[in-house]
Amino acid sequence: MQIAQSKVNEINVIGVSGRLDIKYAQELENHILDLLKQDEKQLVINLEKLEFISSSGLRVLLFTAKQINRLNGKLALCGLKERVKETFDMVGFTALFNIYTDEKTATNSL
Amino acid sequence: MKKLQFTIKKSLSEVERVRVELEQFYVDNGLKDKAIYELELILEELLSNIINYGFVDRKFQPIILNVGLNNKNVVLSVKDKGKPFNPLELEDPDVSGSVKDRKIGGLGIFMLKKLSDNVKYEYKQKSNVTTILKKIR
Numbered sequence: 001m002q003i004a005q006s007k008v009n010e011i012n013v014i015g016v017s018g019r020l021d022i023k024y025a026q027e028l029e030n031h032i033l034d035l036l037k038q039d040e041k042q043l044v045i046n047l048e049k050l051e052f053i054s055s056s057g058l059r060v061l062l063f064t065a066k067q068i069n070r071l072n073g074k075l076a077l078c079g080l081k082e083r084v085k086e087t088f089d090m091v092g093f094t095a096l097f098n099i100y101t102d103e104k105t106a107t108n109s110l
Numbered sequence: 111m112k113k114l115q116f117t118i119k120k121s122l123s124e125v126e127r128v129r130v131e132l133e134q135f136y137v138d139n140g141l142k143d144k145a146i147y148e149l150e151l152i153l154e155e156l157l158s159n160i161i162n163y164g165f166v167d168r169k170f171q172p173i174i175l176n177v178g179l180n181n182k183n184v185v186l187s188v189k190d191k192g193k194p195f196n197p198l199e200l201e202d203p204d205v206s207g208s209v210k211d212r213k214i215g216g217l218g219i220f221m222l223k224k225l226s227d228n229v230k231y232e233y234k235q236k237s238n239v240t241t242i243l244k245k246i247r
Contacts, residue, residue, distance in 0.1 A: 021154055022122055022125060022157075022161075022162075023122040023125065052147065052150065052151075054151055054155060054158070055155055055217040055218035055221060056154075056158060056218075058217055059215070059217070062209070063214055066209055066210070066214075069209055069210065083143075083144070087151070087221070090221060090224055090225075091205050091217050092206055095206075096212065
């Protein structure tokens, strides 16, 4: 897994590529927690380069959504590949998140 | 039936090593991307559950993974000496609630069951033996 961080206006874009699994989930959680600590609470998580997600990764996304809700922040996801989308569908995550096809639409939605 | 066996120590790099070797095995045997993805997800959920929760009250002992493959199915059989845990008895999480209502946890075993065509669990010789059958054709 690799994390690419950028900031457009007030919105933080986190690009996650590779595999979000048991080995890397904690790293993403720490990255997001650091942002939240800096009061950065408008997040777009771009998953267009994400090849694999397991429950460890799903857990980080749900945890992030819960934190953002609590802080009255905003969160959008974008760019889910077919397999990742199927995983989201299986666990009811598709209805849980604001999901957009590309980063621009996701950023504009916040 | 083609067979492989792995002995897995307690480290996440080990899980990765097994995954990489198995992926090659699946590709060499002509499995489709979707089946490979789902088999990887099933195995990761099973192994991560054992590594995270199986040995909290005892000393870790290596996990034995047997993989069998024929024209129709892949069989994954995992044997561990962790505390008794029957995945079939775990209640499915509610996957319909809002962000606030959704609980963190329980998704891994839920997905494992959803993606498998058969899950069998036995406790014998002080070991959990979880055997998963997945159709590949």
